[in-house]
Amino acid sequence: MVPLVQERIKTLADVIALVDFFFQEDISYEPEMLIGKKMTAAESLEALRRAYETVAELPSFDEGTLETALRNLAEELGLKAGQLFGIIRVAITGKKVAPPLFGTMANLGRERTLARMEKALKLLEQLAK
16 A cells, blocks of 8 residues: 555655545545536446446456556546546545555455445436436
8 A cells, every 4th residue: 555655645644644545434525526527427427337337347456457447448438537537536535636546446455446436326326316
């Protein structure tokens, strides 16, 4: 975990703010944070739903596999990678700024990553109504 945050910290206090989500089962954030840049709630919901399906079906759960699959998905959806990755980042960390996404996902593990994405999908469903 240290390599994930090392380049983003200046003081020891910065570490806590960047990695607290690793130690919490239930993260909280404003649901509106899940709406991607220049996207509607419905578009963000569809993007996250497709990301969830993609992640769930991956044969392995390592940084390289995650990055390749999700970059391909962003292209397939006609999104900029940052749009899709921003939605996923908030879903799994509760933050717009966090350690590198794919390393974070790999360290959280498939089960915790998918559980957090499921929670975010439910929140986006409410916003998209």
